[in-house]
Amino acid sequence: MTAELIDGKKAAERLRGQVAELAAAFAADAGRKPGLAVVLVGEDPASSVYVRSKGKATVAAGMESFEHRLPVDTDQDDLIALVDRLNADPAVDGILVQLPLPDGLDAQAVLTRIDPDKDVDGFHPVNAGRLATGLNGFVPCTPYGCLMLLKSQLGDLSGLNAVVIGRSNIVGKPMAALLTAADCTVTIAHSRTKNLPHHLAHADIVVAAVGRPGFVRGEWLKPGATVIDVGINRTADGLVGDVEFEGAASIAGAITPVPGGVGPMTIACLLRNTLVAAHRREGIALAADAI
Numbered sequence: 060m061t062a063e064l065i066d067g068k069k070a071a072e073r074l075r076g077q078v079a080e081l082a083a084a085f086a087a088d089a090g091r092k093p094g095l096a097v098v099l100v101g102e103d104p105a106s107s108v109y110v111r112s113k114g115k116a117t118v119a120a121g122m123e124s125f126e127h128r129l130p131v132d133t134d135q136d137d138l139i140a141l142v143d144r145l146n147a148d149p150a151v152d153g154i155l156v157q158l159p160l161p162d163g164l165d166a167q168a169v170l171t172r173i174d175p176d177k178d179v180d181g182f183h184p185v186n187a188g189r190l191a192t193g194l195n196g197f198v199p200c201t202p203y204g205c206l207m208l209l210k211s212q213l214g215d216l217s218g219l220n221a222v223v224i225g226r227s228n229i230v231g232k233p234m235a236a237l238l239t240a241a242d243c244t245v246t247i248a249h250s251r252t253k254n255l256p257h258h259l260a261h262a263d264i265v266v267a268a269v270g271r272p273g274f275v276r277g278e279w280l281k282p283g284a285t286v287i288d289v290g291i292n293r294t295a296d297g298l299v300g301d302v303e304f305e306g307a308a309s310i311a312g313a314i315t316p317v318p319g320g321v322g323p324m325t326i327a328c329l330l331r332n333t334l335v336a337a338h339r340r341e342g343i344a345l346a347a348d349a350i
């Protein structure tokens with residue numbers, strides 16, 4: 060392996076420490092802690108693990124965690140009613156509805172019901188529109204975390220060629236928007252892309268968000284490329300990313316591991332967004348470069 064390892068766990072710990080300091084200052088000012096509500100419908104084991112670790116991280120950062128666990132057969136109206144209550148609750152600054160929702164529930168309708176100013180996932184169409192038009196809003200945590208890792212690894216991203224593999228609303232599309240805003244030349248690849256290796260051969264930055272274990276091969280990469288592996292795939296070999304790690308690490312300049320790369324940054328960015336939401340809702344200033 061020749062690539063440098065990008066330590067997302069360490070970067071996330073640093074960010075969580077900064078959030079905790081600012082959360083304590085907020086609490087002293089506002090007379091209450093920032094609050095994050097997480098809604099889990101059903102008992103999917105992976106989702107339960109995420110929700111538990113989000114709750115722990117929230118409390119560790121000096122914030123209030125409100126967990127709402129609903130049965131798998133919850134109907135759309137009851138879920139919407141809960142979102143309405145959380146929208147109206149002054150102690151709640153951020154609302155996250157864990158995805159995927161069980162079959163029969165309309166995720167888009169639920170996400171669109173969340174108050175955009177409490178939408179710390181950045182999934183509401185208003186926040187997607189803000190990101191697309193360069194307005195201040197909430198940016199989805201996973202691509203935001205990827206951008207932070209890229210900037211700390213590479214500094215200025217201006218003029219670099221970036222290929223984002225995947226075009227989902229929660230990872231690929233907002234990732235491409237962020238890289239475009241950072242002055243990269245961005246290519247978005249997806250399942251209909253012809254000759255992906257051709258595009259990757261010119262990519263200084265590769266972000267893989269495909270959902271297929273080991274999909275990206277080392278030999279497709281431009282030597283020295285920076286590779287961000289968003290994939291979280293549970294296989295017989297354990298948790299693996301969307302990049303074939305050994306091969307990629309022998310050609311890339313730097314690469315995120317799975318686990319210990321993007322995942323921890325996602326949670327740290329969720330706390331960061333909640334902190335920002337709390338400041339905005341209380342009208343308390345937070346220096347633009349504070350975090």
Ligand SMILES: NC(=O)C1=CN([C@@H]2O[C@H](COP(=O)(O)OP(=O)(O)OC[C@H]3O[C@@H](n4cnc5c(N)ncnc54)[C@H](OP(=O)(O)O)[C@@H]3O)[C@@H](O)[C@H]2O)C=CC1
Pocket residue numbers: 201224225226227228229230231248249250251252268269270271289290291292301321322325
């Ligand atoms: N670390 C973290 O914090 C997070 C990790 N993840 C992980 O990231 C991965 C992606 O998540 P998500 O975006 O939600 O996944 P989706 O399934 O929503 O999107 C996958 C994307 O990959 C594209 N794709 C599928 N097959 C190919 C192929 N053969 N060649 C090129 N592109 C292809 C799809 O194309 P098309 O649009 O044409 O179907 C689609 O755009 C998953 O492993 C997920 O678990 C997700 C969120 C957070």
Ligand SMILES: Nc1nc(=O)c2c([nH]1)NC[C@@H]1CN(c3ccc(C(=O)N[C@@H](CCC(=O)O)C(=O)O)cc3)C=[N+]21
Pocket residue numbers: 108109155156157158159180200201291298317318319320321322323325326
């Ligand atoms: N409304 C909503 N918002 C999300 O942000 C959201 C979601 N729904 N649904 C599921 C995906 C996935 N996701 C991850 C978060 C942290 C890790 C993470 O911390 N991963 C650790 C390992 C965890 C493990 O061992 O399982 C790591 O990569 O090191 C992974 C994945 C957030 N998501």
Ligand SMILES: [Mg+2]
Pocket residue numbers: 227229
């Ligand atoms: Mg998805």
